[in-house]
Amino acid sequence: MEGLIFYWSCWAFWIYLTFILEKQNPFRVKLATIVLIALILSNIQFMVGEFEIQASGLFILCICYLFISQEKRGGIIYFFICSFIITIAYVTFHLFEIFDPIWIVFKKEWMMGIALWYLAILLQKTLKGRLIIIFAGGMQGEILYAYILNKFQFPYLIGEFAYLDVCSLTALLLAGWSTLENAGTILQNHFHFFEKGKQKSS
Incomplete structure (x- = not known):
């Protein structure tokens, strides 16, 4: 079901922000x-010229x-x-999927x-x-991909749930990787805290 990863990750993140952080x-x-706004807008679509866009994207x-x-300026x-x-x-992956789908060896959301x-x-x-x-580049890719498909008269919803799923999955992977990157610092501070506690008690 498209959108499942997006909904689960968004609700989990919102619960973390509201009750845990x-x-x-x-x-x-x-x-x-x-x-919350992204979740509310996820089922709203509107037309801009020949293109249909999902509001959350x-x-x-x-x-x-x-x-x-x-x-x-340099950072921008x-x-x-x-x-x-x-x-x-993002666009290259989608175009390869159309012209040579045999190389999609497992679920495309995970590959992307x-x-x-x-x-x-x-x-x-x-x-x-x-x-x-990830989110900006993915959405720009959606717009460019829709423009290419429009040249061949293929309808395409920009920012659909497939895009939201891919970006949400990528965000979860990045959050996990960031946790691993900072694990050393977290553990060092954690053990340093316990060492201070032992020194005070002695």
């Missing part, structure tokens, strides 16, 4: 609001552009270069998610940067 976190309310793209606009340029690389990879995950790790160092280029 410390209330003093400055990004808690903003992120929870973004997730366009909303996510606008949020990504908002985050990118807060960077310095680099973000757009990275998102463009993701866009080309792993490919985008690897690219994001190579292109950006922070989890925030990786998520931005």
Whole structure:
């Protein structure tokens, strides 16, 4: 069922932001609001000229552009270069799926998610940067792919649940990788805390 990964990951993230994350976190309310709006807009479609767009995908793209606009000029340029690389990879995968589907050896969402995950790790160092280029590049890829299909009179819903599933799956993989990257620091702080406790008790 398309959209299942998106819904499960969004609700899990919203529950974490609302009930688990410390209330003093400055990004808690903003992120929870973004997730809820994306969920609400996920079943709304509208037409722009010849193209049909799902509202949640366009909303996510606008949020990504908002985050990118807060960077310095050099950072903005680099973000757009990275998102463009993701866009080309996204469109290329879809076109290969049409012209030579035999190389899709297992579920395409997982193949695309792993490919985008690897690219994001190579292109950006922070989890925030990786998520931005994945969601922005993926949505830009949707628009470009729809434009190509429109040349052949093939209808295509931009930002459909397949896109949301791929981006959500990639985001989960990136979050897991970020946890592994920071595991050393977390464990070091954890053991350092216990060592301090032992020294005080002695």
